[in-house]
Every structure is written in structure tokens, then in C-alpha cells.
Amino acid sequence: MATVxxxxxxxxxxxxxREGMEVVMQGVWPSPGFDLFRCAGLIPRKRLRGGxxxxxxxxxxxxxxxxxxxxxxxxxxxxxxxxxxxxxVPEGNRIHADIVIIGGGSVGVAEARAAAETMSVxxxxxxxxxxxxxxxxxxxxxxxxxxFALYNGGRLVAAAPIDPREPALLxxxxxxxxxxxxxxxxxxxxxxxxxxxxxxGLAMQLALDHGVAAGARVAVIGTSRxxxxxxxxxxxxxxxxxSFDVAAVASIQGRGxxxxxxxxxxxxxxxxxxxxGPWRPDPSLPFxxxxxxxxxxxxxxxxxxxxxxxWASEAPEPVSFGARDQPDAHAFVCPCMDVTVEEVLxxxxxxxxxxxxxxxxxxxxxxxCQGVPCWDLLAAVVGWATGKPTGTVGHPTYRxxxxxLTFGQAAGLIDATEVAP
Amino acid sequence: xxxxxxANIVIVGGGxxxxxxxxxxxxxxxxxxxxxxxxxxxxxxxxxxxxxxxGGFSSTEWTRFFEHSVDQWRGLSRRLGHNVMYTRxxxxxxxxxxxxxxxxxxxxxxxxxxxxxxERLSRPRMxxxxxxxxxxxxxxxxxxADGGTAPHHAAMKGALTACxxxxxxxxxxxxxxxxxxxxxxxxxxxxxxxRIDADLVVIAAGAHSADLATKAGVVLDAQPFRIEAMASExxxxxxxxxxxxIDRLTYVHQTARGEIVGGSELAGESAxxxxxxxxxxxxxxxxxxxxxxxxxARMRILRQWGGMLHPAPDGGPLxxxxxxxxxLWFSAGWTYGIAGAPGAADLLAKAIVTGEIDxxxxxxxxxxxxxxxxxxxxxxxxxxxxxx
Ligand SMILES: Cc1cc2nc3c(=O)[nH]c(=O)nc-3n(C[C@H](O)[C@H](O)[C@H](O)COP(=O)(O)OP(=O)(O)OC[C@H]3O[C@@H](n4cnc5c(N)ncnc54)[C@H](O)[C@@H]3O)c2cc1C
Numbered sequence: 001m002a003t004v005x006x007x008x009x010x011x012x013x014x015x016x017x018r019e020g021m022e023v024v025m026q027g028v029w030p031s032p033g034f035d036l037f038r039c040a041g042l043i044p045r046k047r048l049r050g051g052x053x054x055x056x057x058x059x060x061x062x063x064x065x066x067x068x069x070x071x072x073x074x075x076x077x078x079x080x081x082x083x084x085x086x087x088x089v090p091e092g093n094r095i096h097a098d099i100v101i102i103g104g105g106s107v108g109v110a111e112a113r114a115a116a117e118t119m120s121v122x123x124x125x126x127x128x129x130x131x132x133x134x135x136x137x138x139x140x141x142x143x144x145x146x147x148f149a150l151y152n153g154g155r156l157v158a159a160a161p162i163d164p165r166e167p168a169l170l171x172x173x174x175x176x177x178x179x180x181x182x183x184x185x186x187x188x189x190x191x192x193x194x195x196x197x198x199x200x201g202l203a204m205q206l207a208l209d210h211g212v213a214a215g216a217r218v219a220v221i222g223t224s225r226x227x228x229x230x231x232x233x234x235x236x237x238x239x240x241x242x243s244f245d246v247a248a249v250a251s252i253q254g255r256g257x258x259x260x261x262x263x264x265x266x267x268x269x270x271x272x273x274x275x276x277g278p279w280r281p282d283p284s285l286p287f288x289x290x291x292x293x294x295x296x297x298x299x300x301x302x303x304x305x306x307x308x309x310x311w312a313s314e315a316p317e318p319v320s321f322g323a324r325d326q327p328d329a330h331a332f333v334c335p336c337m338d339v340t341v342e343e344v345l346x347x348x349x350x351x352x353x354x355x356x357x358x359x360x361x362x363x364x365x366x367x368x369c370q371g372v373p374c375w376d377l378l379a380a381v382v383g384w385a386t387g388k389p390t391g392t393v394g395h396p397t398y399r400x401x402x403x404x405l406t407f408g409q410a411a412g413l414i415d416a417t418e419v420a421p
Numbered sequence: 422x423x424x425x426x427x428a429n430i431v432i433v434g435g436g437x438x439x440x441x442x443x444x445x446x447x448x449x450x451x452x453x454x455x456x457x458x459x460x461x462x463x464x465x466x467x468x469x470x471x472x473x474x475x476g477g478f479s480s481t482e483w484t485r486f487f488e489h490s491v492d493q494w495r496g497l498s499r500r501l502g503h504n505v506m507y508t509r510x511x512x513x514x515x516x517x518x519x520x521x522x523x524x525x526x527x528x529x530x531x532x533x534x535x536x537x538x539x540e541r542l543s544r545p546r547m548x549x550x551x552x553x554x555x556x557x558x559x560x561x562x563x564x565x566a567d568g569g570t571a572p573h574h575a576a577m578k579g580a581l582t583a584c585x586x587x588x589x590x591x592x593x594x595x596x597x598x599x600x601x602x603x604x605x606x607x608x609x610x611x612x613x614x615x616r617i618d619a620d621l622v623v624i625a626a627g628a629h630s631a632d633l634a635t636k637a638g639v640v641l642d643a644q645p646f647r648i649e650a651m652a653s654e655x656x657x658x659x660x661x662x663x664x665x666x667i668d669r670l671t672y673v674h675q676t677a678r679g680e681i682v683g684g685s686e687l688a689g690e691s692a693x694x695x696x697x698x699x700x701x702x703x704x705x706x707x708x709x710x711x712x713x714x715x716x717x718a719r720m721r722i723l724r725q726w727g728g729m730l731h732p733a734p735d736g737g738p739l740x741x742x743x744x745x746x747x748x749l750w751f752s753a754g755w756t757y758g759i760a761g762a763p764g765a766a767d768l769l770a771k772a773i774v775t776g777e778i779d780x781x782x783x784x785x786x787x788x789x790x791x792x793x794x795x796x797x798x799x800x801x802x803x804x805x806x807x808x809x
Contacts, residue, residue, distance in 0.1 A: 073657070073658045079655075080656065083716050085718065085719060088718035089711060089718060151699060156700055158700055292697065293695065294694055294729065296464055297696060354593075356463070357462050360463045360468060360577075370724055397726070400725055401722055405722060406721050407707040407717045407719075407720055407721075410706075411704055411707040413703070414708055419689060421690070421691055
């Protein structure tokens, strides 16, 4: 994470570098070379239980409480708040479409072509990336936009451009097609949160868009669907040292960075691991299209006006515990919030089995990714520990907008929205 | 009924109100207390709020009551034997109009009468207390030194742990479906096919309290009201105290994690029963924030969520025994139910155990509306027009 041109919390692995960009590293203090925060790694795991603030250490009546809280806030914040800037409230847009297709992969493109055959319907395609092929003229494409919510039973699609200076977008949609694909979920094994471990989507994007290999020696791990990824990476010139079944991986090795994987009875040296499966669709948008409740939000059937297509509609592959038949206590469930398998198992052993309660006790999924993919890992671990099928464990609420838009972009949507009486 | 149990006191609702009341009752020596909750722990408003705590309002009734609660907050970690992380970081009430400044006049007067430590800030002090704010918009500001925040995950954990230690029987995932009455008093609570005979029942079921009152055969003047809140991505400290922007019906603070958490109530929106989030609250809250804290325009919003309040016609809590049914008590009607929780629990427990109604609680009696005695309060971040 870094502050780029005074905008905090930018993921450097997801940014295109421009000349003249001012980049300040975050999460290091006082400087990247001499980083005192690294000493935090020396604190024994057991003492880190109980959520980010670790309130078991210092009582709030103690004279140390206020300085501690202040120090914590400084460390947690990571970045300086931005300064005010001109033009940071871009006026939002609201349009109507008969069909909105979300996702610009092969399935989304095919859906758009099919829909556009009927000349009288208006078709909009929104995609996070860019399209390599041209679509019929009656398809309006919004590239480099993230759909961050489906409101109003899926009849209102909310999207924001990756560039925070551009306006956010609301689309009233008669029909929505979710062609959002599936993403690879990291295995619950030791070392899976090390720098140098990345998901297949990101590795491909790095290679394809920026000509950057994930590492000098890349190990691919995954399910039977990993072979495509391996082949494509190789075609793009990435040096792949091997492709391994994730079910045989015992751990990912390294301290501070990946140095190898332990698989079967051997150790394979590498400096990057790309996971390509288990593949699971992002559950957020279908969830939001049908959520309801007064005590807890739960999803119903996806409404008729929303259709899930392609990979997104396929059953998720089960989360992998690697070569073990039980989750490794030292593996992370949620690296951003320091939640390990052990912490979750301890709670379950004490009778706390509700995922919403575990989320609130550990902070699991409260970081920048807002539960994707770690709530899948959480459900798998809780399911294993309680003997329940993972599908019945449930998950906490998938809340928008998951950092897709700024306060400025949100404020720009006032005139595009009305307060419901 | 397939099973009958019995208890001394049954509390319906295991939010901050129900839990702290159970703790206080147990602390006063009551035995055999059962707390029943339909949802999961922290599933109600007590797990989805702004966590702001203040004692100073503009009416003497609210101020005396909430100031007592702030006192209780300050000693709560010690009493519960668990860190509730109450932080006395101060509370700034900001006025952006002459009309609101006049409300602050009254508030200051009230604070002086009630012995609340509050300070009207000079221009340089305003800039010191809220350096990130657009100073040109601020007309007037009061700073309450004892106010602050009580993060709900820590407060609820403290309350839960302390109740367990005292032997309170806590049952989440247990919905109260009905009540039984006998000879003009409530006699039992029904959960599906289980009946629990009880000497006394307290309804502290948040936004569902009026529904439950109806089931018990009495009327409670309050209704569920959905509001929404939002959290930003984390940044280094930008907003020091808890803040109420009273002209904007907006409240906000920055957590120890660095997230800026707050929400706006929308004037004119009517009561809604659900906890989904919508497309129209976020832009309005964002606009208020960008106006007052311009730097925030370039920060990202991490998540938005909804929760339900349970406002009575005057926005104040409904506390005490119901005059129409013996042994039925309420802690309901909450809009400031975090700020007020330890105080309400203390005073209600005292009333239940000793029969003595504290003067600070009396104005908030359940039947005040039919007696024509609402409590008017102007400095709260609630839209009395839509509430009433
Ligand atoms: C977004 C938001 C921001 C807020 N900000 C603040 C703030 O900054 N400061 C402040 O002081 N207050 C704030 N509040 C208000 C505060 O959260 C509430 O007033 C307070 O939590 C009420 O506590 P409670 O225990 O009465 O209700 P709840 O926490 O709602 O608990 C009620 C419980 O009753 C249970 N229940 C319901 N029906 C039944 C049934 N039939 N049987 C059994 N159990 C049942 C529910 O499951 C629930 O757990 C905010 C609220 C929201 C939604």
C-alpha cells in the first residue's frame, strides 16, 4: 500500500505507473529501510487475539490507554489524510438501460453481442478492465469501471470508475446479467499470506497488461482448472517451475517473501506462487440483489430481473486446506486483520460458531477487501470445526461499496438520487 | 407447550440495554435472570452504530440523564472487569447557523445548571479541536470534555463476559413469540413451544419493542426507523473528538483503526423496517462530509450498512414499568442507546430492585405522551419532524 499523489491506500500492484507520480510507502515507519513496525512480528501470536486493538493488554482506565490508542491510530491509519483538492466532487451520471451486462470477459462479451442483436434494446456493458474487441454500436461500454452495488432488488446498478476524478454512475436496469466470472481463492495453508503469493487473475493481468512476471521462478498451484493459467503464463514468457495440485501443497515457505513450496514429499524453490483454484464466484452482487431482513440480512433467490451467467453461475469449488485433512492452525484466515485458523478454532471450541459473531470478535474481513475472499475461508474453517457442510455456515453481510468510490464521487451522486419517502 | 421453565426475571433482547441491565440486576443480588434474543450477539443496533457518547444536550432532562450515563461509562471497565475501551476524546457539537447557535446558547446554560463540563470554543480553539474542518462554515462550537466513543465490539464483549461471570442465562437465537397474562400481570414469556414463567419481564428488544408490547397487549409509543452509517478506509488521525454537525443531522468520529465512521439522518425520510443500505443516503452523508472536511473528498468509502432505531415521538427513551400491565417493564424508544445504556441499566435496576424511581429517569416514563408530557430536546442529531 502507498500514498500516490496524496491519495492514501493505493495498491501498488494494481496501479499503472506514470511519470511524475509521487509515491510514499505506507505501513512502514519511520522509513521503508528502517521499519520499526516490523518488530510487531516478534509479538507472540497468542497475545494478538481479540481483534485489532488488542484490548486485553491495556485497560482503559490506565494512564497508558490514551497514548496507546493514539499510537495505534497512527499505525493503523497508515497514510496521511489527503488535502483538499479542486474538482474532487465529479457530478455523477444516471442512465437507463434495458440490459446491463457486468463483466467484460468472453462470457460478458458474448452476452452483449447476443443482446445487441435485437436492435431496439439498449445494452450497457460495464467492465473493470478494457475490451480488446469492438462490440456492436448499440452496446455502450463503460471500461475501467467497478460495479460496487446492486440496489433496489437488482434494478439499480452502481458503478465507479477506477480513476477517482471521474464521475460515478447509476444505471436503472430492466435486466442485469452478472458475467463476473470466478476468482481463485488462496488455500488455507501456512505461508499463503506471504508477499509473492498472488491470485491467477492478478498474475495474468501483470503479465498481459504490463509485461511483468510475478517472479523469476513461478510455481502455479490450483485445482484441475489451473492448466490454462500455467499455459498462458508460459506463453507470455513467465518462467513457471511447476504446476501443482493445491491438494498436495503442505505449506508455502519463506520469511518476509516466498522462497518455495512444500508439496508431496519435496520442496520446490520459487520466488512467487500463483494460485489458480479453487475457483469461486464473488458472492457480493447476487447477495445484494436479494438481501432482506430486520435482524440479519440474508439472501433469497436471485430475482428474475438478474441472471448469473458463465463461470459466475457455476458451483464454487471447495476451499482447500492443502495437503492436510484439517486446516493448519498457523495459516491465516484474514491476513489484513491478523486472524489465524487457531484464533477461529479457539472461538468455536468455546461455543462461538456464528460467523457474524466471529467477525465481530476478530475483525475478520473488516480490511480493504471486506470479506472477499476471507469469509469463504472462515466458513470453510467453521464448517470443518463444527462438522457442518460449508454451504450451511453462511457468511457475514457483503456490504458495498468496498472502497470502489471516494467521498467526492459519492457526493457527486446527490442529484442522481432521490430520498425515498 | 412442550416445555415449561421458570425464571425470576426475563429480559427480552440481548443488545447493550438488555445485557447491561442483566449485569446491573445481578450485581444487585438478583438471581435467576434469563436474557432471550432472537438474533445473534451484536446483531441489533448495538452492533451497528456510531458509538458516540455524550452527556450534554440542551434540555435539563436529557442532560441529567445522559450525564449520569457518561459517569457510568467512565467506571464501566472496572465494574465489568473487562476493557470496554471508552475513550474520553471529547465531543464537539458544531453549529453552522444562527438558529443552531441559539440552541447551543440554551445547551450551555443547561450544562452549567447540571454541572456538565462544557466549553464554548473561541475561533483559535475551534481550529485546534477540528483542524481538518472548513472553519469558514462553523458559526459556533461547544466542546464536551467528558464525551467520547465506546466502540461497540468492546462494549458488547465486556457486557457479555460480565453477564456470563455473574451467571446470567444468555440465549441468542431464541425468539420471543408471545406472552401470557394472569390476573392483570404478565406471567410468562413464550418462545415457540417453550414457556418460561417469570416474576418480572423487561422488554429491551430495540426496534422490535413496540411489536412485542402489542403481543403483550399494551401500547408503546415508538416505531422502527432505519438509518444508515458508513466507514471510510483507514487514514492517520484526522478527526480527534466525536462530532455532531447538528444542522446536517450528521455525526462522525474516527476509530482507533483509523476508519472515519458516521452517518446522516435524512430529514423527510419516513420510518422503514429493514437494515439494507440504499443508493441515496451515501451521497448525502458524503456531501455533508466533503463540505465540512474537504480533504475527505479523495478518500474511499469502505462499507455502508443499515440499522434500526426505535424513536418515540420526542426522540427520548421509554424507561420503566408499563402502567397497564403489572410486572412488565421497558427499556425502549432508543435513539441514543449507546450513550444512555449504562445509565439506563443502573437506574432501571435500582427501580426494579428497590422500587425507587430515580428523578433522572422519571421524565422518560413510558406513559408520558398520553399524560401530555413529552420531553423536548433540540440539540440531538435526530429529525424530530420525521420522528414525531
Ligand atoms: C447506524 C446507527 C448509528 C447509531 N449511532 C449511535 C451513536 O453514535 N450513539 C448512540 O448512543 N446511539 C447510536 N445509535 C443507536 C444505538 O445503537 C441504539 O439505540 C442501541 O444500540 C439500542 O440498544 P438496544 O439494546 O435497545 O437494542 P438492540 O441492540 O437493537 O437490541 C435489541 C435486541 O432485541 C432482539 N429482539 C428483537 N425482537 C426479538 C424477539 N421477538 N425476541 C427476542 N429478541 C428479540 C434483537 O435480536 C436485538 O439483539 C445508532 C444506531 C444506528 C442504527
